[in-house]
Amino acid sequence: xxxxxxxxxxxxxxxxxxxxxxxxxxxxxxxxxxxxxxxxxxxxxxxxxxxxxxxxxxxxxxxxxxxxxxxxxxxxxxxxxxxxxxxxxxxxxxxxxxxxxxxxxxxxxxxxxxxxxxxxxxxxxxxxxxxxxxxxxxxxxxxxxxxxxxxxxxxxxxxxxxxxxxxxxxxxxxxxxxxxxxxxxxxxxxxxxxxxxxxxxxxxxxxxxxxxxxxxxxxxxxxxxxxxxxxxxxxxxxxxxxxxxxxxxxxxxxxxxxxxxxxxxxxxxxxxxxxxxxxxxxxxxxxxxxxxxxxxxx
Numbered sequence: 589x590x591x592x593x594x595x596x597x598x599x600x601x602x603x604x605x606x607x608x609x610x611x612x613x614x615x616x617x618x619x620x621x622x623x624x625x626x627x628x629x630x631x632x633x634x635x636x637x638x639x640x641x642x643x644x645x646x647x648x649x650x651x652x653x654x655x656x657x658x659x660x661x662x663x664x665x666x667x668x669x670x671x672x673x674x675x676x677x678x679x680x681x682x683x684x685x686x687x688x689x690x691x692x693x694x695x696x697x698x699x700x701x702x703x704x705x706x707x708x709x710x711x712x713x714x715x716x717x718x719x720x721x722x723x724x725x726x727x728x729x730x731x732x733x734x735x736x737x738x739x740x741x742x743x744x745x746x747x748x749x750x751x752x753x754x755x756x757x758x759x760x761x762x763x764x765x766x767x768x769x770x771x772x773x774x775x776x777x778x779x780x781x782x783x784x785x786x787x788x789x790x791x792x793x794x795x796x797x798x799x800x801x802x803x804x805x806x807x808x809x810x811x812x813x814x815x816x817x818x819x820x821x822x823x824x825x826x827x828x829x830x831x832x833x834x835x836x837x838x839x840x841x842x843x844x845x846x847x848x849x850x851x852x853x854x855x856x857x858x859x860x861x862x863x864x865x866x867x868x869x870x871x872x873x874x875x876x877x878x879x880x881x882x883x884x885x886x
Contacts, residue, residue, distance in 0.1 A: 602665050603669060605669050614638065653685050662703050667706070670708055683725040702738070713745075713859070747776055777807075807874065812874065819878040839857065
C-alpha cells in the first residue's frame, strides 16, 4: 500500500472537513466520525450538509471564499481534510477563488493554529492537466502546502469519482454515449465512500507523501458505456469523437467563448488519450452505483 500504513488512528482528534457539503466531503465526514474522530464541518449553511449532518459534532458556518468569515475555524483542530473545489462552475466564483485562494486561506489559518496535519485532495496525473484553470489552481495550492513550514501534509490523488462517471449514465438514458477517441482508454474510478477511507487514513499515516488511488475495477470508456446501457436496459449506441475534432475544433472554440465548459472537457480529453490507472483501493463497483442512481431517479 503506502509508506508506514499501520493502524495508528487516534480517536478523539478534532478533524476539520472543508468541502463537507459536496459529494466527497459528506463521505469524509461520515468516515471520520465512524473512526471516533470529532468532526467539524465548514458549511455556508447547516442545511447544506444534508444526510451528513448527523455525523458532524460542530458546524462552522462560513464561506471559504471570504477569509474574514473563517476566524477561529482551526482553533483546537488536529487535522484538516480539504476537498474544497469547484466541480461544476455555476456562479461567479472562479477556480482561482476556490481551488487556490480558499484552500490557501485554510492553510494559513491552520498554520496559525498549529494544526498538526493537512490532507489535501487533488487529482491523479496532475502534470498532464495542469494547463487547465481548474487543475492549475489546485496544484498551485498543493505547492504552497508542500512549501509550508510547521505542518505535516498528505496529498490524495484519485483518478476520478463514480459521480463523474454518471455522465455516461445520463447519456445512456438519452440513447447514445459519446466517447473520446476510440473508447479504449482505461481508468479505475473510485466511489466517494472508498476514497473517504483513504482521506481519513491520511490523518495518521506517514506524512509528506502523495497517494495516487483508484477503485478496484479497471474499465475502458466503452466498458463504462456498456455498463450504463445495461442498467438502463437500452441497446448500446456508442459514437466515437476523434481527438483531432476535440483538439482542433471543439476545445479551441470553447476556450474562447465558453471557458467554464472548456476546463473540465479539456481535462477529460487529455486524460482520455492514455490510460489513467492508479493503485486499486476499495470494494464498491460502478455498476452498483449506476443502479442506485437509476433507483433514486425513479
